[in-house]
Amino acid sequence: MQYKYQTNSRKIMGDLHTPVSIYLKVRDTFPQSALLESSDFHAKENSISYLALKPIARIEVNRGISKMVFPDDKEESRELSDEFTISDSLNNFIERFEVEDSDIDNIGLFGYTTFNCVKYTENINIKESKEDKNDAPDMLYILYKYILVFNHFSDEITLIELQEKDELSNLNKIESLINQRNFANYNFFTEGDEYSTISNEEYKQYVRTGVEHCMKGDIFQIVLSRRFVQPFSGDDFKVYRALRSINPSPYLFYFDFGGYRIFGSSPETHCKVEGNKISIDPIAGTTKRTGNYQEDMEGVEFLLNDPKENAEHVMLVDLARNDLSRNAHDVEVEFFKEPQFYSHVIHLVSRVSGVLNFSANPIKAFFDTFPAGTLSGAPKVRAMQLISEIETHNRGAYGGCIGFIGLNGDINQAITIRTFVSRNNELWYQAGAGVVSQSKDEYELNEVNSKLGALHMAIEKATKLHNS
Numbered sequence: 001m002q003y004k005y006q007t008n009s010r011k012i013m014g015d016l017h018t019p020v021s022i023y024l025k026v027r028d029t030f031p032q033s034a035l036l037e038s039s040d041f042h043a044k045e046n047s048i049s050y051l052a053l054k055p056i057a058r059i060e061v062n063r064g065i066s067k068m069v070f071p072d073d074k075e076e077s078r079e080l081s082d083e084f085t086i087s088d089s090l091n092n093f094i095e096r097f098e099v100e101d102s103d104i105d106n107i108g109l110f111g112y113t114t115f116n117c118v119k120y121t122e123n124i125n126i127k128e129s130k131e132d133k134n135d136a137p138d139m140l141y142i143l144y145k146y147i148l149v150f151n152h153f154s155d156e157i158t159l160i161e162l163q164e165k166d167e168l169s170n171l172n173k174i175e176s177l178i179n180q181r182n183f184a185n186y187n188f189f190t191e192g193d194e195y196s197t198i199s200n201e202e203y204k205q206y207v208r209t210g211v212e213h214c215m216k217g218d219i220f221q222i223v224l225s226r227r228f229v230q231p232f233s234g235d236d237f238k239v240y241r242a243l244r245s246i247n248p249s250p251y252l253f254y255f256d257f258g259g260y261r262i263f264g265s266s267p268e269t270h271c272k273v274e275g276n277k278i279s280i281d282p283i284a285g286t287t288k289r290t291g292n293y294q295e296d297m298e299g300v301e302f303l304l305n306d307p308k309e310n311a312e313h314v315m316l317v318d319l320a321r322n323d324l325s326r327n328a329h330d331v332e333v334e335f336f337k338e339p340q341f342y343s344h345v346i347h348l349v350s351r352v353s354g355v356l357n358f359s360a361n362p363i364k365a366f367f368d369t370f371p372a373g374t375l376s377g378a379p380k381v382r383a384m385q386l387i388s389e390i391e392t393h394n395r396g397a398y399g400g401c402i403g404f405i406g407l408n409g410d411i412n413q414a415i416t417i418r419t420f421v422s423r424n425n426e427l428w429y430q431a432g433a434g435v436v437s438q439s440k441d442e443y444e445l446n447e448v449n450s451k452l453g454a455l456h457m458a459i460e461k462a463t464k465l466h467n468s
Helices: 020-024 086-095 102-106 116-121 171-179 200-216 235-247 293-303 309-323 363-368 380-390 441-451 454-463
Strands: 005-013 034-037 048-060 065-069 075-077 097-100 108-113 139-151 154-161 188-190 221-234 251-256 261-266 269-275 277-280 283-288 328-341 347-356 401-406 411-417 419-423 427-435
Touching: 005 102, 005 171, 005 283, 020 034, 020 102, 020 139, 020 171, 020 235, 034 139, 034 347, 048 086, 048 108, 065 086, 065 363, 065 419, 086 108, 086 139, 086 363, 097 419, 102 154, 102 328, 102 347, 116 401, 139 347, 154 171, 200 221, 200 441, 221 309, 221 380, 221 441, 235 261, 235 328, 235 419, 235 454, 251 401, 261 401, 269 363, 277 309, 283 293, 283 441, 293 347, 309 328, 309 454, 401 427, 427 441, 441 454
Parallel strands: 005 097
Antiparallel strands: 005 154, 034 048, 034 251, 048 065, 048 139, 065 075, 108 139, 108 401, 139 154, 188 221, 221 427, 251 261, 261 419, 269 277, 269 411, 277 347, 283 347, 328 347, 401 411, 419 427
């Protein structure tokens, strides 16, 4: 069955509103919404944020089964196989919807792909979680009825709704909610101390094991991570607000899936498709940011000249080129080893792009690049196999992707790093370091801690945002 919609939209002035303020006003009326912000307003193409309200259809993949739920509550399930892949399931779901009119560029699916989905694309034995609280789908993408598009460049908000034939518009209600002055406010509290699922010494043993595999020639590089947990009570949206102020990044997101939430401030684009152009922005090379200009410049010089950091970066740029070449031509490096500054770290960033082949499918191209080499290693498949052996639990959301898949074929996916998973009054967060043959365990441990600096500060700041 085909589900047909037309779009209805209107523009309102956005100079008195922010995505955060509107989210706070509408979230009690429209739970399970998705907020996807950009913090880079310098360029017109990067000045768009989205707020998606009222889920009407979804596709999820869990334990090898693809399940589609449609607007009329009909469900279809099918087991994934070589003949019906995870990209096939997403394409089939999208093909069930037909949307007319000019707002199609802003209509699509919002959701995530966990790192665990590598078991559906490669021969990787991912550790299965048997805990009830870990039963979130491996992949989940949702079609929403209402989309608010914030153009920070022109200070306009476009309200868009999907309408069935002869359905009455509900945009007046949305606009009324936006213009209300009051909204409920809830506080955030930590409950006890943060803990890690492994000790510092155990993580250093991870690193030493990774170095051994590099020295034996099994791999050239591997990214090994560790998880932290902070029990809490109250409103975790306060943590998101704190994080976006402490660590503004190209991708800021807060997705509420009902029983759990995923939110963060990711600096790294995994895969972006616009028309027939596809790109990846690998980040490899990290040093701590001190806030002192001279010391930070010395850190940049260290990154640019350190043999270990350079070898790792070149390796991952080459991996991105190879991944794109499976579905694209004219693959090139647009910029190389560009220092980018964040609240607690300095990264080296490159951009690799290409032109999709005429017969290429954007969603298949996305999965052919998944997961990012910067979160797995090289060669990618062997690195992922070793990650599954070395790390004590599966990664879940960490190292996967989160973002938007348009019905028109456009894709914008961030790597799920600098990210919290909130469930059962616990915040889970994770960070890793790239290990090569020259790696030192203490240095890699410190790199992981530096990457978590903004998240720790966000938790602390959130506890002080009382009545605000």
